[in-house]
Amino acid sequence: MATTLAGAGPRLWAPARQRPFQLLWLGQSLSLLGDGFSVVAFSWITLGLTGSTLTLGYVLAFQAVPRTLLTLVGGSLGDSWSTRTLMIASSWTRAVLMAGVGLAGLGGHLTVWMLCAAAAAFGAVDAFFQPARVSILPSVVDENLLTPANALLGAGSRTAAVVGPAVGGVVIALT
Numbered sequence: 001m002a003t004t005l006a007g008a009g010p011r012l013w014a015p016a017r018q019r020p021f022q023l024l025w026l027g028q029s030l031s032l033l034g035d036g037f038s039v040v041a042f043s044w045i046t047l048g049l050t051g052s053t054l055t056l057g058y059v060l061a062f063q064a065v066p067r068t069l070l071t072l073v074g075g076s077l078g079d080s081w082s083t084r085t086l087m088i089a090s091s092w093t094r095a096v097l098m099a100g101v102g103l104a105g106l107g108g109h110l111t112v113w114m115l116c117a118a119a120a121a122f123g124a125v126d127a128f129f130q131p132a133r134v135s136i137l138p139s140v141v142d143e144n145l146l147t148p149a150n151a152l153l154g155a156g157s158r159t160a161a162v163v164g165p166a167v168g169g170v171v172i173a174l175t
Helices: 002-017 019-050 053-080 083-106 112-135 143-174
Strands: none
Touching: 002 019, 002 143, 019 053, 019 083, 019 112, 019 143, 053 083, 053 112, 083 112
């Protein structure tokens, strides 16, 4: 067992020495951080506007339903289009949507229906990111590095799932 563990270290980090994997890991981690941030932002803004947990449920449902309905479409589109292009376009679109929500909120023009529309658009666009995210790896690393690369991406996504909402909460609390 010690031999297996001793040999796993260099093999585990082998994908991290390749520039394409580094870029994928960084981009995916930042995007997933933003996703975690968005959950907190949508929740905080909705509760701040309405004080209603029922309305919060509506906003989150507006995000979840398009994501659920369009994920299969996103997956099949990823088979015929560039997964890299889908991921980049999705990430930037989601960032612009959240910036728009933030600006409308800071300007005092944000309504619940605007939040619902932004949440629906966010969920729809995310439906194209998620399937591309899980299928891009074989085009980035060699077959013999798929297992360690997948482990590193998994660790990054789990970390982002914890850190993203925490950063979102801190930023929202400070602003």
